[in-house]
Amino acid sequence: MGSVREWLRDRLGLDEIQHLVEKKDVPVHRHSFWYYWGGMTLFLFGVQVVTGILLLLYYRASADEAYESVRFLMTQVSFGWLIRSIHSWSANLMIGAAMIHMFSTFLMKSYRTPREVTWLSGMVLLGLSMAFGFSGYLLPWNQLAFFATKVGTDIVGAVPGVGHFLLRFLRGGDQITGGTLTRFFGFHVAILPAVTTLILGMHLYLVQRHGMSVPPSVEQGPTPPPRMKFVPNFLLRDMVGWLAALGLLALLAALFPWELGIKADPYVPAPAGIKPEWYFGWMFQTLRMLPSHILGLEGELVGILGIGLAGMVWLVVPFLDDVRGIGPRARFWRIVGVIAILYVTVFTLMVYRGGTP
Amino acid sequence: MKRRDFLDWLFWISGTTVGAFVLYPVVRYLVPPEMPEAATRRVNAARGDELAPGAFKIFPFGGEPGILIRNPDGSYRAFSAVCTHLGCTVQYRPGERMIWCACHDGFYDLEGRNVSGPPPRPLERYDVHLAGDEVVVEKAQTA
Structure with missing residues (x-):
C-alpha cells in the first residue's frame, strides 16, 4: 500500500498538493459567515451536474417528444420525479446562493485590488448561471416555458443594433419552434458547461491565488484577524452547510415536486398569472411598470437600456471604488450596493404580491 | 525591419x-x-357556428397567432395576437370588453388600440368576412 502511495506521489506531485492544502487558511472575524456562500454555490453546481447527467438519460430534445419524455420520466421512471425536482430546486437555490455570495462580496468590498478579475469572473459565472436557468427552463417544452422564452428573447431582440441578429441566433429563426428547443438544449448541455468549466476554473484559481479578502473594517483593526486551517476546520464547516442544503433540497423536492404544466402550444394565449423564474423577477417587474413611452422612446427600450447600463456599472465597480475601502467614495459605493439589494428584493417581492388584475 | x-x-x-x-x-x-415570409394574406379562422357571442379564438396566421373575437351582436373582429410589447399572445376578456396580454398586463380596446400598460403600439387589425360557413380573416389592404 505504501509503495503504491509513493509511486503515485512521485508521478502526480502529491507533495505539492499536500503542501498547498496545508498552507491554505481562512481569516476568522465577525463577517466570516459570508465566506461559506461561494462553497455553497459550488456544491449546488455539483448537484446540478450530477442530476443533469441523470436527466439526460431519458430526455429527448424535440418539440414532439420533449414534453412527453419529461412526463414519462416523472411518472414511470423510478425516482424520476425526485431527480427532476432536485435539479429544478437546486438550480434556484444555486442562483440564490450565488446572489448572496455576490452581494456579500460587494458589501465586504472583496473586489478591491488585486481581486478585480476574481469579481469579473464571478459576475460572468452569475450570468452563465442565469443563462443555464433560462435555457433549461424551455427544455420541458411547456406553456410557461414557451412564453418565458418568447418574452426573454424578445427583450434581447430589442437591444439596439445587434438585437435582431441575437434574437435569430437564439431562436434559430424568427419564431420559437422545435429548432429553438434544440438550440437551447445544445446551449444547456454543451456550450454553457464548457464555458462555465473554464471560467469556474479561473475563478477558483484566483481565489486560491489571492486568498480570502478581509473587509476594510477588519483590515483597519489594531491586530490582523486570527486564521483557521482550510483543511479540515473550514471544510468541515462547509460540509455542514452542504448537508443542510441537501436536506433542504430533499424537503423541497418531496413537498413541492416541480410541476410539468401544460404542453406548449403556439396558438393559445399567454396564461394569466404568468411570471418568470424569481431571479428574473425584478427585471420583469421593472418592464411591467414602465409606461409605453418615456421621453419619446418606447418604455421597454428605456427599461432594457437602463438595466443594461446598471449591469455595466455594477461590473466595473472594482475600478471605481476606493482601493483602501474607506473614505467618502467607499461609502458612496456601499450605499449603491444597499440600494441595489433593496431594489432587487422589493421588485422581486412585488412580482409575487402584485398578482394580476 | x-x-x-x-x-x-x-x-x-x-x-x-x-x-x-x-x-x-x-x-x-x-x-x-x-426563411421567406409565408405569403399568407387570408385564412379560414373558424367555422361560422364555432364561436358564441363574446367568445374568442387564437388561430394561426402565416406562422403567427391571430385573435378572432365574436361581438355580442354576432359580428366579428380580428387582430394580430402578438402583443406589441414583448411578443406574448394576447387574449380577450369579455367582462371588460378588452384585449389583454397576461405577460405584463397590457390592455388594448376593441379597435386594437393600446390603452393601458406597457404596449407601445396598437395591434394590427385584420378584415373579417363570411364565406359560406367559414369566417375568413384577411390582411387589411393597407397593411
Missing part, C-alpha cells in the same frame, strides 16, 4: 488570417437562414 520583427509580424498576420477563415463560416453557420 529586422528579420525577427518581420517573422513576428508574419506570424501574427497569418495567424489572424487563418483564425478569420475558420471563424467566418462558424459565425455564418450559427445564424439560421432567412
Whole structure:
C-alpha cells in the first residue's frame, strides 16, 4: 500500500498538493459567515451536474417528444420525479446562493485590488448561471416555458443594433419552434458547461491565488484577524452547510415536486398569472411598470437600456471604488450596493404580491 | 525591419488570417437562414357556428397567432395576437370588453388600440368576412 502511495506521489506531485492544502487558511472575524456562500454555490453546481447527467438519460430534445419524455420520466421512471425536482430546486437555490455570495462580496468590498478579475469572473459565472436557468427552463417544452422564452428573447431582440441578429441566433429563426428547443438544449448541455468549466476554473484559481479578502473594517483593526486551517476546520464547516442544503433540497423536492404544466402550444394565449423564474423577477417587474413611452422612446427600450447600463456599472465597480475601502467614495459605493439589494428584493417581492388584475 | 520583427509580424498576420477563415463560416453557420415570409394574406379562422357571442379564438396566421373575437351582436373582429410589447399572445376578456396580454398586463380596446400598460403600439387589425360557413380573416389592404 505504501509503495503504491509513493509511486503515485512521485508521478502526480502529491507533495505539492499536500503542501498547498496545508498552507491554505481562512481569516476568522465577525463577517466570516459570508465566506461559506461561494462553497455553497459550488456544491449546488455539483448537484446540478450530477442530476443533469441523470436527466439526460431519458430526455429527448424535440418539440414532439420533449414534453412527453419529461412526463414519462416523472411518472414511470423510478425516482424520476425526485431527480427532476432536485435539479429544478437546486438550480434556484444555486442562483440564490450565488446572489448572496455576490452581494456579500460587494458589501465586504472583496473586489478591491488585486481581486478585480476574481469579481469579473464571478459576475460572468452569475450570468452563465442565469443563462443555464433560462435555457433549461424551455427544455420541458411547456406553456410557461414557451412564453418565458418568447418574452426573454424578445427583450434581447430589442437591444439596439445587434438585437435582431441575437434574437435569430437564439431562436434559430424568427419564431420559437422545435429548432429553438434544440438550440437551447445544445446551449444547456454543451456550450454553457464548457464555458462555465473554464471560467469556474479561473475563478477558483484566483481565489486560491489571492486568498480570502478581509473587509476594510477588519483590515483597519489594531491586530490582523486570527486564521483557521482550510483543511479540515473550514471544510468541515462547509460540509455542514452542504448537508443542510441537501436536506433542504430533499424537503423541497418531496413537498413541492416541480410541476410539468401544460404542453406548449403556439396558438393559445399567454396564461394569466404568468411570471418568470424569481431571479428574473425584478427585471420583469421593472418592464411591467414602465409606461409605453418615456421621453419619446418606447418604455421597454428605456427599461432594457437602463438595466443594461446598471449591469455595466455594477461590473466595473472594482475600478471605481476606493482601493483602501474607506473614505467618502467607499461609502458612496456601499450605499449603491444597499440600494441595489433593496431594489432587487422589493421588485422581486412585488412580482409575487402584485398578482394580476 | 529586422528579420525577427518581420517573422513576428508574419506570424501574427497569418495567424489572424487563418483564425478569420475558420471563424467566418462558424459565425455564418450559427445564424439560421432567412426563411421567406409565408405569403399568407387570408385564412379560414373558424367555422361560422364555432364561436358564441363574446367568445374568442387564437388561430394561426402565416406562422403567427391571430385573435378572432365574436361581438355580442354576432359580428366579428380580428387582430394580430402578438402583443406589441414583448411578443406574448394576447387574449380577450369579455367582462371588460378588452384585449389583454397576461405577460405584463397590457390592455388594448376593441379597435386594437393600446390603452393601458406597457404596449407601445396598437395591434394590427385584420378584415373579417363570411364565406359560406367559414369566417375568413384577411390582411387589411393597407397593411
